[in-house]
Amino acid sequence: MALSKPSNLFLQLISTYFEHLYISPVKTKAITSCIIASLGNLLSQKISGAQRINSDSLLAYALFGFFFGGSVPHYFYMYIHPFVKGPIQFLMVERFLYTPCVQALTLYMLTIFEGNTHNDACKKTKNLYWPILIANLKYLTLLQYINLKYVPPVFRVLVVNLINFFWFVYLSQQRSKQTKPKRRIK
Numbered sequence: 001m002a003l004s005k006p007s008n009l010f011l012q013l014i015s016t017y018f019e020h021l022y023i024s025p026v027k028t029k030a031i032t033s034c035i036i037a038s039l040g041n042l043l044s045q046k047i048s049g050a051q052r053i054n055s056d057s058l059l060a061y062a063l064f065g066f067f068f069g070g071s072v073p074h075y076f077y078m079y080i081h082p083f084v085k086g087p088i089q090f091l092m093v094e095r096f097l098y099t100p101c102v103q104a105l106t107l108y109m110l111t112i113f114e115g116n117t118h119n120d121a122c123k124k125t126k127n128l129y130w131p132i133l134i135a136n137l138k139y140l141t142l143l144q145y146i147n148l149k150y151v152p153p154v155f156r157v158l159v160v161n162l163i164n165f166f167w168f169v170y171l172s173q174q175r176s177k178q179t180k181p182k183r184r185i186k
Contacts, residue, residue, distance in 0.1 A: 021157060026074050029157065033069030036161055037061040040168025047169070048176055057176075060113035061168065068109060069164070072102060087148040095141055103133045110175065128178055132171065140167065 020028040041061040045053055076098055084090045107128055111121035140163065147159045 018154070026071050029070030029074050030066050031070070032161060033065035033164070034062050035065070036165045037065030037069055037168050040165050041172045044169045044172030044176065048173065056114045057172070060110050061172070063113045064106065064109050068105065072105070073160075087145065090148055091141070091145050094144065095137060099136055100133055103136060104129060106171070107132065107175075124175075124178065128174060132174060135170070135174075136167070 017028070017032075038058055038061050041058050042053065045057070080090070080093060080098075084093050104125060107125040108121050111124045112118070116124070143163050147156055147163075151159050
């Protein structure tokens with residue numbers, strides 16, 4: 001038998017995912033982004049050696065993924081696609097217009113969803129915005145170009161989800177470093 005049971009299950013999951021992506025793309029992307037953001041934050045907390053899971057942070061990432069992580073990129077790509085042709089032009093618009101705005105939105109909304117005030121969210125966003133944006137442009141531009149140029153359109157969402165998982169781990173690490181009190185050496 002060519003397909004063993006684990007492979008068959010995997011193919012069924014992928015098939016179901018693509019079916020839902022086709023039938024209800026925004027809902028599917030929202031749920032997927034919620035799961036990916038949550039898992040990225042959870043892994044980040046485990047990597048950093050957290051004794052207890054910070055449920056506020058986990059919930060903030062889940063809410064951000066659900067409300068913004070699926071819908072914002074979906075509508076951006078849907079509306080920009082007819083106007084921009086070719087992977088280089090698309091990459092330039094995505095990297096220099098979309099990415100700076102989304103990074104600001106991400107940092108601000110994660111802080112708000114953690115239960116902080118508007119002033120706290122503005123302060124934390126201001127402190128982390130440039131380092132996070134530069135890291136995003138530095139590390140993800142080549143991956144995004146490869147995705148746009150070489151990955152068939154039907155698989156691009158899967159590739160972006162994989163990239164986003166690791167990006168959420170990195171983002172969680174950077175945000176947690178900012179909130180930890182600095183040790184004073186005596």
